[in-house]
Amino acid sequence: MVKSDNVASAVEQEHYAYRPGVVIHADLYVENTTSMENDADNPIHEAEDPPEQSPISISLTVVQTLSTTLSCVLLVDVSDGYQLPTSSPVTSTPLPSTSKAVLKLCDRRFSAGLREDYDAAIWTPQVERKHRKFMTIPEDVRFACSANSEDDSWRYCSSDEDGSASKSRRKKSTNMAKKKRVSNEHWSSGHREAYIEQVAQKLYRTEVAIYRQLRELQGEDVPFIYGTVRLQKVGRRSLGKLDVRGMLMQYIDPSFSLRDIPERIPDQTRWQEVGEAAVKVVQVVGDYGILNDDVRLDNILVVPTREEDEKQADADSEDQPERSTQRFKTVMIDFGIARAQRKNETDDEFRRERRRCDEEGAVGYVLEKHLMKAKQSSNCPHFKYRPSRRLDRPWDNDEEDNW
Incomplete structure (x- = not known):
């Protein structure tokens, strides 16, 4: 072999x-x-x-x-x-x-x-x-x-x-x-x-x-x-x-994967914003009836963007240069190992399957651990994942839903 x-x-x-x-x-x-x-x-x-x-x-x-x-x-x-x-x-x-x-x-x-x-x-x-x-x-x-x-x-x-x-x-x-x-x-x-x-x-x-x-x-x-x-x-x-x-x-350019955040975004105060955007894109894709078994740091791209400031210091001055703020959006890629909600699968069954697979946590928990290792000191801010629990229901049985 x-x-x-x-x-x-x-x-x-x-x-x-x-x-x-x-x-x-x-x-x-x-x-x-x-x-x-x-x-x-x-x-x-x-x-x-x-x-x-x-x-x-x-x-x-x-x-x-x-x-x-x-x-x-x-x-x-x-x-x-x-x-x-x-x-x-x-x-x-x-x-x-x-x-x-x-x-x-x-x-x-x-x-x-x-x-x-x-x-x-x-x-x-x-x-x-x-x-x-x-x-x-x-x-x-x-x-x-x-x-x-x-x-x-x-x-x-x-x-x-x-x-x-x-x-x-x-x-x-x-x-x-x-x-x-x-x-x-x-x-x-x-x-x-x-x-x-x-x-x-x-x-x-x-x-x-x-x-x-x-x-x-x-x-x-x-x-x-x-x-x-x-x-x-x-x-x-x-x-x-x-x-x-x-x-x-x-072709999304410029862009980089979540894994490259420490090298590409040295300002650690921005990590929380990017991490939350990554979790959000996982939620959005899932809400379209997609269950992705390949949610990883490498499969979510971070895309730097510029957003014009709404308030100018001197709005009446034509000589005042426009100012913009660096923003970041996230894009999910790679769906070869994914599936849609099956025809005979109820909404609740599909929700339970998504809850069990925990795509959100596959990004959130892993990214938090990854960035924790990369932060410069214990006093530096970093990304803290907060589970949304949006797929939880009172009648869920964790023992039945586990592998």
Whole structure:
């Protein structure tokens, strides 16, 4: 089995396809209110394939790789003259006028964290040939388990017998390991690739559906989604056609994660404000019927903003320069390991599930501990998390709601 410390970063791989300067040709399926409403009406289902509409052919130049965990996330420049929208068609929320965007690709070949979790070797053309050979086996006997089961939609496999420790240091897929059903220890590399492809596709479909359900928050509390994409040409002809899909998303700049607060916000008197904003965005997203099992410090961005002072020292003076105050807003990202309220799940059942998972505390308690370690002295102010208890009800039974 491949050990964590022996798995090279995807970017350093010999066959890595998305190096800076590479031009990616893709079909862009622009999000529209109709497709969003259809997903919202059926939140239990994952997003369907791109809608029956004419795609827009675009060219994207890779600027840099942002991450390679459960997907391949790239900063790209829309280099063929296509203009990204400057406002949300749903809420009219203004968007930055820019050619930069985030391209999040469902590409198992270079999703290093996903491959590591399933003991997959670094991707090579030889590995892909074994995958192709495995896919010639009749479908009804191909898999020992399925990632698409409606009754148990997270039937992931892992060599961790008790699921207590995901191999990925990113901890992003710990929830998958806990749901382990079948060991993949004796799988062939072709079998492993085929299964990872199922997992990657499911993560993609789930995230697209979640973002569509959060359409009213796009551009404000979550990134705006310009559309879904399908790459036009992927890999060598000899390896067969690879179907790589993804999302073209708003690039939020400047921004940094909650984890970076000590370095990016040296004024510790501002930490309480930022921490409360982070807890608030978790509450807002949850109130839209979303349960996110991957709420972490790294998945909430802090966005510095400027707010003009309402009162000027000399409002009548034209020579008086405008003054503004530094403010911070927060944005939640990454919904691959999330779900909407199920069709047969009552509001109270969903509330209890949210209460048990305690997404708010997953940010609040962890951030308080993180900033406590970083504060300069015992007398310095820092973030103090105060649980809202907003999901508590008098009839709750903690013993029943615990794992």
